[in-house]
Amino acid sequence: MSEGGTADVVVLGAGIVGVSAALAARQRGLSVRLIDRREPGDETSYGNAGVLSSGSIFPLNKPSLFSALPHYLGNRHAALRWDPLWAARNAGWLVRFLANATPSRVKPRAIALHGLIETSLMLHRDWIVRADATARLRETGWLKAWRSDGAAAAKAEQALLAEYGIRSEVLDRQAISALEPGIVPAYRSGLLHTQTASVDSPGGVTKAYARMFAGSGGQIVQSEIRAIAPETDGWRALLASGAISARHVVVALGPWSAELLRPLGYRVPLAFERGYHQEFKPNPARRLSRPIHDADGSFVLTPMEIGIRVTSGVELTARDAPSSFAQLETVVPLARGVVEFGEAAGPVWRGARPTLPDSLPMIGQAPRHAGLWLAFGHQHIGFTTGPATGAAIAAMIAGAPPPFDVAPFSPGRYL
Numbered sequence: 001m002s003e004g005g006t007a008d009v010v011v012l013g014a015g016i017v018g019v020s021a022a023l024a025a026r027q028r029g030l031s032v033r034l035i036d037r038r039e040p041g042d043e044t045s046y047g048n049a050g051v052l053s054s055g056s057i058f059p060l061n062k063p064s065l066f067s068a069l070p071h072y073l074g075n076r077h078a079a080l081r082w083d084p085l086w087a088a089r090n091a092g093w094l095v096r097f098l099a100n101a102t103p104s105r106v107k108p109r110a111i112a113l114h115g116l117i118e119t120s121l122m123l124h125r126d127w128i129v130r131a132d133a134t135a136r137l138r139e140t141g142w143l144k145a146w147r148s149d150g151a152a153a154a155k156a157e158q159a160l161l162a163e164y165g166i167r168s169e170v171l172d173r174q175a176i177s178a179l180e181p182g183i184v185p186a187y188r189s190g191l192l193h194t195q196t197a198s199v200d201s202p203g204g205v206t207k208a209y210a211r212m213f214a215g216s217g218g219q220i221v222q223s224e225i226r227a228i229a230p231e232t233d234g235w236r237a238l239l240a241s242g243a244i245s246a247r248h249v250v251v252a253l254g255p256w257s258a259e260l261l262r263p264l265g266y267r268v269p270l271a272f273e274r275g276y277h278q279e280f281k282p283n284p285a286r287r288l289s290r291p292i293h294d295a296d297g298s299f300v301l302t303p304m305e306i307g308i309r310v311t312s313g314v315e316l317t318a319r320d321a322p323s324s325f326a327q328l329e330t331v332v333p334l335a336r337g338v339v340e341f342g343e344a345a346g347p348v349w350r351g352a353r354p355t356l357p358d359s360l361p362m363i364g365q366a367p368r369h370a371g372l373w374l375a376f377g378h379q380h381i382g383f384t385t386g387p388a389t390g391a392a393i394a395a396m397i398a399g400a401p402p403p404f405d406v407a408p409f410s411p412g413r414y415l
């Protein structure tokens with residue numbers, strides 16, 4: 001069937017960001033088409049660790065990155081691997097990324113991310129109920145845990161978070177065992193992020209929000225998006241299955257966003273912090289109640305609908321470069337040493353966290369094109385921050401004030 005017709009808004013990409021933008025625009029009474037070549041929530045928004053993180057206000061490029069760099073140079077660390085050829089070709093991006101890790105760049109970005117995250121957590125908690133997916137939500141926090149003596153690090157992190165009103169609890173070995181009796185006592189110290197939640201299927205939650213969008217009269221179109229072109233009164237999305245015209249177009253293509261904008265003269269400095277996961281059959285006698293971030297092992301363990309999901313650290317390389325399983329292979333035995341689990345429940349999954357040099361997403365109108373809205377670059381926290389991003393875009397389209405300060409996320413800072 002060939003697509004055609006018009007809408008107030010066309011949203012490109014049905015990950016958590018696009019689904020949220022479509023839903024929020026529909027909630028404002030606009031006619032909306034949501035387009036993706038796959039089912040909603042089947043890409044990056046499927047494979048993440050499912051953490052709705054209240055405390056992820058300090059991105060990877062923070063001052064402590066400089067002290068960690070010598071450990072990463074040998075390219076053997078589970079937290080971060082990098083492709084030398086990619087690094088040489090993208091030296092400019094790396095320099096800009098590191099320039100944002102200086103102390104003076106911490107606070108403004110933390111304040112910006114805090115506003116985005118707080119709003120988003122409120123929306124997730126509301127939408128997940130309305131979408132009839134409450135059973136997927138766990139209000140059990142998430143635990144950052146140290147095998148080494150991390151008490152000082154835990155206290156320092158707690159104090160930093162407290163400056164922004166984010167609550168956490170420092171735990172010792174006994175307290176960790178009381179909290180998670182199913183794990184072995186591998187950790188000496190921990191920090192429980194008490195206002196953080198998690199879900200047992202981020203893809204399932206994204207799909208539930210997409211169903212809510214469709215149930216409210218929104219239209220989901222499954223098609224490859226080829227290009228967008230300005231028209232006299234808006235935009236035309238050119239699809240493999242036809243074309244749709246709209247006054248507003250929202251680009252929410254996650255790690256695929258930059259190439260669509262190139263023909264319009266925008267060179268988006270988007271890089272990819274790739275990551276992997278694998279799920280394993282759980283041992284029912286060794287239950288896990290919340291995600292655990294192993295600070296020394298550089299992985300996250302999350303109990304999911306299917307099994308225990310182990311997610312790896314960061315791999316800096318081209319988005320579509322061949323997979324390298326080294327990081328996951330390093331951390332899976334460590335994870336198995338924390339909580340007993342069975343054989344793999346599926347193949348290894350790979351995704352790409354889309355990241356701009358300051359680790360803040362773009363949320364706003366393209367500088368030289370009215371009606372072209374950009375909503376991508378959510379790095380490690382896009383599942384958390386999708387709803388507020390969508391709500392802000394929908395508000396701006398409707399001419400209303402966005403629900404948090406969007407100025408730091410302005411696309412104009414790079415375009």
Ligand SMILES: Cc1cc2nc3c(=O)[nH]c(=O)nc-3n(C[C@H](O)[C@H](O)[C@H](O)COP(=O)(O)OP(=O)(O)OC[C@H]3O[C@@H](n4cnc5c(N)ncnc54)[C@H](O)[C@@H]3O)c2cc1C
Pocket residue numbers: 012013014015016017018035036037038039040041042043044045046047048049050051052053223224225226252253254255256273274275276277311312351352353354375376377378379380381382383384385
């Ligand atoms: C290992 C890992 C762990 C993570 N853990 C967490 C976590 O615990 N908490 C958290 O908040 N975040 C986490 N993240 C980050 C989070 O997953 C991402 O930031 C977020 O999913 C990005 O969502 P998105 O909607 O921007 O992109 P996506 O979910 O990738 O959606 C983009 C969509 O665009 C579609 N698309 C692209 N090109 C085209 C085209 N040409 N035509 C048609 N459709 C197209 C794709 O099919 C896709 O559905 C993690 C990421 C990784 C990789």
